[in-house]
Amino acid sequence: MxxxxxxxxxxxxxxxxxxxxxxxxxxxxxxxxxxxxxxxxxxxxxxxxxxxxxxxxxxxxxxxxxxxxxxxxxxxxxxxxxxxxxxxxxxxxxxxxxxxxxxxxxxxxxxxxxxxxxxxxxxxxxxxxxxxxxxxxxxxxxxxxxxxxxxxxxxxxxVPFTPWFLLCAMLLSLFLAIGKRRHELTLSLENKSSHRKVLDHYSLPFLDQLTSIVSSATIVSYAVFTFTAGDSIHLMWTIPFVIYGIFRYLYLIHIKKQGGAPEKVLFEDRHILVTVILYAVSVVVILTLFE
The missing domain is CATH 1.10.357.140 (UbiA prenyltransferase)
Incomplete structure (x- = not known):
């Protein structure tokens, strides 16, 4: 070779x-x-x-x-x-x-x-x-x-990091991790992938309940983060991007049966990719204008 x-x-x-x-x-x-x-x-x-x-x-x-x-x-x-x-x-x-x-x-x-x-x-x-x-x-x-x-x-x-910033990161990460497990469990039930031992302890209704809790908490935490951001309170205008991104990901998980690899979804789903780009641009513009 x-x-x-x-x-x-x-x-x-x-x-x-x-x-x-x-x-x-x-x-x-x-x-x-x-x-x-x-x-x-x-x-x-x-x-x-x-x-x-x-x-x-x-x-x-x-x-x-x-x-x-x-x-x-x-x-x-x-x-x-x-x-x-x-x-x-x-x-x-x-x-x-x-x-x-x-x-x-x-x-x-x-x-x-x-x-x-x-x-x-x-x-x-x-x-x-x-x-x-x-x-x-x-x-x-x-x-x-x-x-x-x-x-x-x-x-x-x-630089210092705020508790709300870390909470947003943790909740969003949990949201993606739960979506990944749900995707694996769905494939396992359909006999399309190898079976993880831990999946024996999960069920779709349980994971759906966890998803509902974490997605709601993520949106609320991000909203509080923007409202308490001091001079950059105008970050609240980015909340719709976060809501749409989460809703779109839920759509991909439940309707399109995707979500097993978040990094793959980011590049393959045009709606998610455009939302992330618009969100990043909005944050840069807001922080630049109101610095």
Whole structure:
């Protein structure tokens, strides 16, 4: 196999498409009026890269551990290690390098941010080994990972984060995690995917009730966040985007039977993508005009 093919396999193994989740690191930069601060922008970008590299090291570890089982899965069998095209030792070596670079560089720049990365890595390893099989805790751990991204984004540029900001991040993350579990359960009941052990403890009515609670709480929390945002109270004009985005995602989950991969929905559903773009533009304009 040529060197170009190996590089492409390694790139695929990193799952760069999943890195879209790490854009939450930029939230603190956006809401703290730091967009014109070049140093803050660079630090946020550094945070995004290190979170992405750390996440990729976790993906490598998961794929290495599950490579035998993945070979019997209709989709996962095409993953680089499961397919036999990528040497597992080479992949593990890359994962160690990425994790080492992320932790060492972040330690040199900001020790608190390094701690956040370390907690993120350890939590995800525990999730992979055991916690993903514990009902309710599994979706809470997924949400915790997003909260760590939001906190890390604030710490790396040394700005305070409000409780309402973190609550919004946590609730939105729970909303996406519950939607993911519902999608997996739906496919499992239709015998179209492998069966997760934890799905035995869930039911569609239960997940629908959780979705109703969390989606309502997310909208209310975001509204309170904008109303208490001080000089940027005009962020309240972005509430319709948040409501529509949540309603659209609920439509995709319940009607279109999607929601298994939020990052995939973001790029494939035009309505969600346009809503996210309009929301981001609106926030930038509002914070710029009323700074």
């Amino acid at each position: 040529g060197s170009n093919s190996i590089v492409l396999l390694l790139w695929k193994q990193l799952r760069p498409r999943q890195w879209v989740k790490n854009f939450l690191v930029f939230a603190a930069l956006l809401f703290s009026f730091q967009l014109s601060n070049f140093d803050a922008v660079l630090l946020s970008f550094f945070g995004f890269i290190t979170f992405s590299f750390t996440a990729s090291s976790i993906y490598i570890l998961n794929d290495y551990k599950d490579r035998e089982a993945d070979r019997n899965h209709p989709v996962k069998k095409n993953r680089p290690m499961a397919s036999g095209l990528l040497n597992p030792s080479l992949a593990i070596g890359l994962g160690v390098i990425l994790l080492g670079l992320s932790l060492i560089s972040s330690f040199l720049i900001n020790k608190q941010f390094c701690l956040i990365l370390l907690v993120y890595f350890i939590t995800n390893v525990l999730y992979s080994l055991y916690l993903k099989h514990v009902v309710i805790i599994d979706i809470m751990i997924i949400a915790f990972g997003f909260v760590l991204r939001a906190i890390g984004g604030a710490i790396i540029i040394n």
